[in-house]
Amino acid sequence: MEHEKCEYLCVHEDTVKKVINDMPEEEKLYDLAELFKIFGDSTRIKILYALFEAELCVCDIAQLLNVSQTAVSHQLRVLKTNKLVKCRKEGKNVFYSLSDDHVCSIINQGMDHINE
Amino acid sequence: MEHEKCEYLCVHEDTVKKVINDMPEEEKLYDLAELFKIFGDSTRIKILYALFEAELCVCDIAQLLNVSQTAVSHQLRVLKTNKLVKCRKEGKNVFYSLSDDHVCSIINQGMDHINE
DNA sequence: GTATCATATGAACAGATAAACATATGAGAG
DNA sequence: CTCTCATATGTTTATCTGTTCATATGATAC
Numbered sequence: 001m002e003h004e005k006c007e008y009l010c011v012h013e014d015t016v017k018k019v020i021n022d023m024p025e026e027e028k029l030y031d032l033a034e035l036f037k038i039f040g041d042s043t044r045i046k047i048l049y050a051l052f053e054a055e056l057c058v059c060d061i062a063q064l065l066n067v068s069q070t071a072v073s074h075q076l077r078v079l080k081t082n083k084l085v086k087c088r089k090e091g092k093n094v095f096y097s098l099s100d101d102h103v104c105s106i107i108n109q110g111m112d113h114i115n116e
Numbered sequence: 117m118e119h120e121k122c123e124y125l126c127v128h129e130d131t132v133k134k135v136i137n138d139m140p141e142e143e144k145l146y147d148l149a150e151l152f153k154i155f156g157d158s159t160r161i162k163i164l165y166a167l168f169e170a171e172l173c174v175c176d177i178a179q180l181l182n183v184s185q186t187a188v189s190h191q192l193r194v195l196k197t198n199k200l201v202k203c204r205k206e207g208k209n210v211f212y213s214l215s216d217d218h219v220c221s222i223i224n225q226g227m228d229h230i231n232e
Numbered sequence: 233g234t235a236t237c238a239t240a241t242g243a244a245c246a247g248a249t250a251a252a253c254a255t256a257t258g259a260g261a262g
Numbered sequence: 263c264t265c266t267c268a269t270a271t272g273t274t275t276a277t278c279t280g281t282t283c284a285t286a287t288g289a290t291a292c
Binding site: 233235236237238239241243244248249250251254255256257258260262 | 269273277
């Protein structure tokens, strides 16, 4: 897979060992990447942002963001599967809202970075 | 683009107006998604995590994570282009480190969400 | 029952992307 | 200068992902 030229470690071995030690398990890191991947789409970010303030039905979201209903529906599914939003049915409508505050804080933290 | 069936807004108009008002500009939202997209890859997450503790050269990172040098180099380029890491040349080696603390806090926040 | 509306779902297509491979650059050693 | 090593870069390929289109579901109104 990789070439085997580099036979020594450039930094102190103990530093490297410490890094290896402190690394979370492979699976955790994978899950973390999966989480960020969900935030990594502007349609989904917009949906989440819209839900910051109020619960909204699919139709509202689509109009607000000027995105097709189908696209919104698909993305809401992704968000719901990953427990970032929850929904409540009322007659023909389905109202979506953020499932917890973590979503807010992660997005805000990201926004801080953008604005710095 | 979308079908025009839904002619009214399901929630109070003022709520919707408030949401529209409070939405950041299109471009900001796009940038935010771009930022999260960078975190949305397990190789990159691993690299960033490794750099939490110490600056490391490309070779070290590749060995640490058991990923090819080429792959690491490509990903470091992405991270550097987006100002998430910085580098320092020393002879044949190039040492990479996190460019600021925001990176840490965003990742930690995400990890908190995973662990809840 | 039928018609209509809100939403969901499945399939197909297009664009993005990460890895692998081959190769290039650039620095130090000799 | 040449050789080697660490890193970078360009290209190709395979995979993934988001949107669109067509269609299905499920609820209300009539």
